[in-house]
Amino acid sequence: MTTQTQLLRFDPQAARRRASVTGWLVRAVFLLPVLALVLWVPHHSDDWTNDAVFAAIYAMVGLSMNVLVGYTGQISLGQQAFLGLGALTAANVVHTGYNAPDPFTFALGMVAAVGVAAGAALLLGAIALRIRGLYLALVTLVFGSVTADAVFTISSLNGHDAGVSAYRPTAFQSDYGYYLFALAMVAVCVYVDVCVRRSKVGRGLIALRDNELVASAFGINVLGYKLLGFVLSGAMAGLAGGVFAFWSQEFSDKDFTAAAGFNKALIFVVMVVVGGLGNRTGVIAAAAFFALVDPLLAGLAHHTGWLSFYTDHKQYISNLIGAGLLLQTVIFNPGGLGQVLRPFTRWFAGHPLSFHDEHGDAAAAALAGGSNVRA
Amino acid sequence: MHVVADSFSTQINLLTPLISGIANGAAYGLLGLGLVLLYKSNRIFNFAQGEFATVAAIVAYVFDRGTGWVPKVPYFLAILIGIVAAVLIAVATERLVIRPLFHRPRVVLVVATVGVALFLIGVEGLLPYPQTASLRTISDALNVQSYVGRVDGVVVLDQDVAKLIALAVLALGAFLFFRYTATGTAILAVSQDTTAARVVGISVERISMTTWAIAGLLGGVAGVLLAVPPAGSVTPGSITGLTLTVAFSAAVLGGMTSLPGAFVGGLLIGVIEAFANADNGFVPGLNSLPTAQAEVAVAVVLLVILLVRPRGLLGQEA
Amino acid sequence: MSVLEVRNLTIRFGGLTAIDDLSLRVDEWEIVGLMGPNGAGKTTAFNCITGFYKAGAGHVYYRGDDVTALPPHRKAALGIGRTFQNVGMVKSETVLENLLTAQHTKTGYGPLRALVGAGAVRRREKELAAHADVILELLGLTQFRDRPLGSLSYGTLKLLELGCALASDPDLLLLDEPSSGMGPEEAHELGDRLLALRHELGLTMLLIEHHVPLVAAVCDYVYVLNFGRLLAEGAPDDVRNHPEVVAAYLGGEAPEALAVTEEEAS
Numbered sequence: 018m019t020t021q022t023q024l025l026r027f028d029p030q031a032a033r034r035r036a037s038v039t040g041w042l043v044r045a046v047f048l049l050p051v052l053a054l055v056l057w058v059p060h061h062s063d064d065w066t067n068d069a070v071f072a073a074i075y076a077m078v079g080l081s082m083n084v085l086v087g088y089t090g091q092i093s094l095g096q097q098a099f100l101g102l103g104a105l106t107a108a109n110v111v112h113t114g115y116n117a118p119d120p121f122t123f124a125l126g127m128v129a130a131v132g133v134a135a136g137a138a139l140l141l142g143a144i145a146l147r148i149r150g151l152y153l154a155l156v157t158l159v160f161g162s163v164t165a166d167a168v169f170t171i172s173s174l175n176g177h178d179a180g181v182s183a184y185r186p187t188a189f190q191s192d193y194g195y196y197l198f199a200l201a202m203v204a205v206c207v208y209v210d211v212c213v214r215r216s217k218v219g220r221g222l223i224a225l226r227d228n229e230l231v232a233s234a235f236g237i238n239v240l241g242y243k244l245l246g247f248v249l250s251g252a253m254a255g256l257a258g259g260v261f262a263f264w265s266q267e268f269s270d271k272d273f274t275a276a277a278g279f280n281k282a283l284i285f286v287v288m289v290v291v292g293g294l295g296n297r298t299g300v301i302a303a304a305a306f307f308a309l310v311d312p313l314l315a316g317l318a319h320h321t322g323w324l325s326f327y328t329d330h331k332q333y334i335s336n337l338i339g340a341g342l343l344l345q346t347v348i349f350n351p352g353g354l355g356q357v358l359r360p361f362t363r364w365f366a367g368h369p370l371s372f373h374d375e376h377g378d379a380a381a382a383a384l385a386g387g388s389n390v391r392a
Numbered sequence: 393m394h395v396v397a398d399s400f401s402t403q404i405n406l407l408t409p410l411i412s413g414i415a416n417g418a419a420y421g422l423l424g425l426g427l428v429l430l431y432k433s434n435r436i437f438n439f440a441q442g443e444f445a446t447v448a449a450i451v452a453y454v455f456d457r458g459t460g461w462v463p464k465v466p467y468f469l470a471i472l473i474g475i476v477a478a479v480l481i482a483v484a485t486e487r488l489v490i491r492p493l494f495h496r497p498r499v500v501l502v503v504a505t506v507g508v509a510l511f512l513i514g515v516e517g518l519l520p521y522p523q524t525a526s527l528r529t530i531s532d533a534l535n536v537q538s539y540v541g542r543v544d545g546v547v548v549l550d551q552d553v554a555k556l557i558a559l560a561v562l563a564l565g566a567f568l569f570f571r572y573t574a575t576g577t578a579i580l581a582v583s584q585d586t587t588a589a590r591v592v593g594i595s596v597e598r599i600s601m602t603t604w605a606i607a608g609l610l611g612g613v614a615g616v617l618l619a620v621p622p623a624g625s626v627t628p629g630s631i632t633g634l635t636l637t638v639a640f641s642a643a644v645l646g647g648m649t650s651l652p653g654a655f656v657g658g659l660l661i662g663v664i665e666a667f668a669n670a671d672n673g674f675v676p677g678l679n680s681l682p683t684a685q686a687e688v689a690v691a692v693v694l695l696v697i698l699l700v701r702p703r704g705l706l707g708q709e710a
Numbered sequence: 711m712s713v714l715e716v717r718n719l720t721i722r723f724g725g726l727t728a729i730d731d732l733s734l735r736v737d738e739w740e741i742v743g744l745m746g747p748n749g750a751g752k753t754t755a756f757n758c759i760t761g762f763y764k765a766g767a768g769h770v771y772y773r774g775d776d777v778t779a780l781p782p783h784r785k786a787a788l789g790i791g792r793t794f795q796n797v798g799m800v801k802s803e804t805v806l807e808n809l810l811t812a813q814h815t816k817t818g819y820g821p822l823r824a825l826v827g828a829g830a831v832r833r834r835e836k837e838l839a840a841h842a843d844v845i846l847e848l849l850g851l852t853q854f855r856d857r858p859l860g861s862l863s864y865g866t867l868k869l870l871e872l873g874c875a876l877a878s879d880p881d882l883l884l885l886d887e888p889s890s891g892m893g894p895e896e897a898h899e900l901g902d903r904l905l906a907l908r909h910e911l912g913l914t915m916l917l918i919e920h921h922v923p924l925v926a927a928v929c930d931y932v933y934v935l936n937f938g939r940l941l942a943e944g945a946p947d948d949v950r951n952h953p954e955v956v957a958a959y960l961g962g963e964a965p966e967a968l969a970v971t972e973e974e975a976s
């Protein structure tokens with residue numbers, strides 16, 4: 018169309034140009050510190066390793082929230098229910114008294130965790146087909162607290178209130194070994210997420226988030242894909258729950274009370290918003306941050322002599338940090354951490370380093386355009 | 393709640409939880425009113441409403457006790473200061489958070505109120521005062537004998553009467569306000585179409601501030617009521633955990649645009665809660681339900697109602 | 711056999727009858743126009759034909775099959791493409807991604823395979839992208855390939871929307887006011903383009919249009935609606951001078967209106 022004035026001489030080839038061999042080598046060099054941080058630092062002490070596993074678990078929950086809230090445009094204030102269901106299932110399936118389970122039972126436990134959580138998510142999704150926006154948010158909230166109060170308190174499932182032990186298989190006995198397992202699970206979630214995003218599944222979810230009518234005109238089965246979004250999200254959270262169970266080596270309903278769960282639900286929302294809706298890297302980074310903020314601050318407090326004050330008030334301090342970041346993101350930086358990191362993640366993927374962010378406001382657009390995510 | 397039981401009368405044992413349920417429900421109803429008000433005017437769910445209430449409770453408590461550098465003031469003044477504090481926090485929220493985001497999609501604003509709630513919980517927790525706010529009863533404060541009324545032989549505390557009166561006054565006030573005052577009408581106008589409202593000369597900014605101030609007032613009174621026995625005490629975040637159940641029933645019953653719906657919703661929650669916790673040994677068959685099952689039952693009922701009528705029983709729009 | 715046939719379609723919203731006993735037909739390779747004043751029910755008819763509204767009575771047949779009750783996404787899969795009055799695309803995504811999304815029914819793989827990330831999926835994705843490039847070139851939009859929609863002009867968006875409708879290789883295109891927002895020159899180009907598309911791709915089209923010269927240039931047959939009812943039908947020239955049609959648009963009694971147009975013609 019010649020009526021379009023072409024002020025910008027946009028070179029489509031440039032956008033698709035991938036890096037040369039040297040370029041990749043340079044990128045690999047810069048990747049080293051990231052790898053060091055992820056693989057080598059947690060080896061430092063058992064405490065650090067445990068914290069790193071916790072970060073991995075949060076990362077998976079973040080990815081699950083990203084699929085549901087970022088891609089599908091639904092609201093979830095009950096994600097902790099899937100986490101708990103995953104942990105509960107894994108622990109119960111694998112429960113072998115005092116012995117380490119064999120690999121097969123362990124794998125079965127993890128698969129069952131994913132399955133049960135996905136099933137519960139399917140149920141929630143079915144409800145979401147009929148109830149929208151604000152009411153859906155409240156339904157997910159009640160879903161979370163009912164699961165905590167009614168399911169996790171069932172004596173036969175929670176070891177008669179004493180907790181169900183969940184020992185690690187011999188291969189992952191050591192803390193660091195288990196951390197590598199957790200990382201592998203994060204990698205699985207990331208892989209699934211990449212597959213989703215690069216295929217009709219991701220496009221279908223995003224389309225229905227944006228405009229259900231247009232999505233169905235494009236041939237997308239809106240009802241089916243909405244359910245799929247819930248199921249994927251639940252599955253990832255269930256996987257995180259399974260990892261959690263063997264990390265703490267038990268399932269205890271004290272870990273999953275309604276009150277604690279509600280707190281977690283808010284943190285998960287903060288996590289995915291601060292990370293940037295729809296942005297995988299941002300969400301993982303934000304999730305890891307929120308998981309590590311407590312140990313980091315504790316360490317800081319220890320060195321500056323504020324430890325007792327910190328320990329007494331740590332919940333409130335992390336609330337303040339979370340709130341501050343959330344408000345800052347929402348008001349000033351809707352794309353979240355993901356948008357900030359975007360030039361770098363694109364560079365790592367092979368594109369030229371550029372701070373001119375044309376696609377950057379996709380998250381902001383999501384926040385601006387999602388016709389379903391409206392109260 | 394003291395029970396003067398006439399062991400031959402089953403009526404008593406139903407009345408006791410009913411009365412205390414309504415009394416508590418009064419506070420819940422006020423929270424619901426605040427939520428619906430903001431929903432009607434801003435089309436958002438204010439996650440921070442519970443914390444407005446908590447702020448009032450804590451401030452009133454601190455001024456009543458007189459801890460640290462805070463002077464001890466007379467009981468009713470302390471309560472007044474608490475409520476004023478809630479109003480101020482609400483107005484601050486409107487100015488600093490809501491105003492910059494005024495034209496963004498509603499979801500963004502709701503998320504922002506989550507941030508405000510978390511922020512307030514954090515600040516409350518970090519204050520150098522005791523974490524639990526528990527106000528004295530009116531009778532303690534006035535140093536008078538606890539006034540005892542009798543309804544069919546059941547003792548009704550002055551506390552409960554006060555709560556009921558507060559709720560009735562505020563609910564009636566809200567109703568009259570929206571129906572008959574210029575400001576009330578203006579608030580509704582702004583909620584429907586800000587541009588049109590501006591065209592007829594309504595200052596959207598002023599109205600927005602007023603609405604939030606009123607929401608703060610409603611929340612503040614609710615907070616003070618909840619800090620007084622028999623509800624007992626308020627801790628940072630406790631009311632927020634509560635409010636959401638209230639909101640849900642308000643939503644279900646009224647659709648979030650119905651003030652009477654919020655009123656009824658709150659009362660209902662109070663009553664259901666009282667019955668669930670009651671010890672009804674005198675009434676054959678009506679044993680107190682285990683909390684978990686009661687909660688599930690209530691949740692299922694509410695859910696079914698929403699599924700059948702996604703706009704709530706009384707509401708007109710989602 | 712006709713491509714699209716609508717028989718006795720009736721839709722009611724509460725007490726309002728939006729469409730009353732509408733029947734129309736679009737035959738193979740025809741371009742048919744659907745006209746009428748604002749509020750006549752044209753978009754409502756579209757919405758019903760494509761499955762967004764449920765018909766109160768009547769049937770919609772696609773190549774002889776009764777598709778009245780099919781949901782929109784199934785109709786799209788059958789080969790019915792559609793555009794919207796306000797641009798109907800995924801606003802938060804880029805041009806390319808929109809074109810890829812539009813090919814949802816033609817990807818050749820299901821969601822389960824996509825999750826596993828089979829090599830076949832990646833190959834198909836490349837093919838889909840190539841097809842998208844073909845469409846971009848056909849419409850002269852190649853330079854916008856990776857742009858987010860927010861940065862594009864209205865005219866470009868409308869054209870892109872046409873591209874998305876074409877992306878799934880449809881049989882039948884339902885276009886809702888494709889020329890809205892366009893000046894006379896652009897509308898003329900659009901007309902040429904539609905004729906070319908019909909010729910090259912063997913398309914059948916049903917257009918909602920207000921732009922009389924466009925309709926005259928492009929449509930083989932026209933139906934005119936007013937207040938949900940069929941007012942007139944026929945070749946564009948016949949319909950244009952039909953007294954009741956003129957009255958409907960100009961708002962007078964038929965003879966007066968006719969007198970006015972005769973005056974203007976002389």
